Amino acid sequence: MDRQKLIDDGFTGFRAFSNLDINRIPQGPGIFAVLIPAGFEPVFLAKSTAGRFKKKDPSLKPAELATEWVDGADILYVGKAGIGSKGNRGLRRQIQELVDFGQGKPPGHWDGRLLWQLADAKSLLVAWKELPPDQVNRAEAECHATFYALHGKLPFANLVQARVKN
Numbered sequence: 001m002d003r004q005k006l007i008d009d010g011f012t013g014f015r016a017f018s019n020l021d022i023n024r025i026p027q028g029p030g031i032f033a034v035l036i037p038a039g040f041e042p043v044f045l046a047k048s049t050a051g052r053f054k055k056k057d058p059s060l061k062p063a064e065l066a067t068e069w070v071d072g073a074d075i076l077y078v079g080k081a082g083i084g085s086k087g088n089r090g091l092r093r094q095i096q097e098l099v100d101f102g103q104g105k106p107p108g109h110w111d112g113r114l115l116w117q118l119a120d121a122k123s124l125l126v127a128w129k130e131l132p133p134d135q136v137n138r139a140e141a142e143c144h145a146t147f148y149a150l151h152g153k154l155p156f157a158n159l160v161q162a163r164v165k166n
Helices: 002-007 060-069 091-102 114-115 133-151
Strands: 012-016 030-035 075-081 125-130
Touching: 002 030, 002 125, 030 091, 030 133, 060 114, 075 091, 075 114, 075 133, 091 114, 091 125
Parallel strands: none
Antiparallel strands: 012 125, 030 075, 030 125
């Protein structure tokens, strides 16, 4: 599971966080991935740039971050964006919240928090794929399972494996 596999699977975007035009991201539901750009070398910051969640510091010790790092993997995080209970969620809003979280704004959750403890996190790429609402959970779970099967662990910033509820 790498950038080419995502392209083959219908992902689009592949924009750096530093160069992201949020209005070009679809508003509908789907899944998204955060990837490393070519030549990226992980350097862990002592303190995360992310916002605090329930007054807790999102930072991990560099040794803990190194344990989560997956050598040879392009993908650092796979997330989902449902429609929400009021129908006003979706990829654009979810990705905007992830970016805001990395800029120190308080989040509604800690998903992807390890991304923001990487030096040069703004160079990371984000790609997305729109899906019908009833396919979002399964698609995220399948991405996690495929990655785990290849690497023996989840992507760097995915701390919990998505599963489909029956």
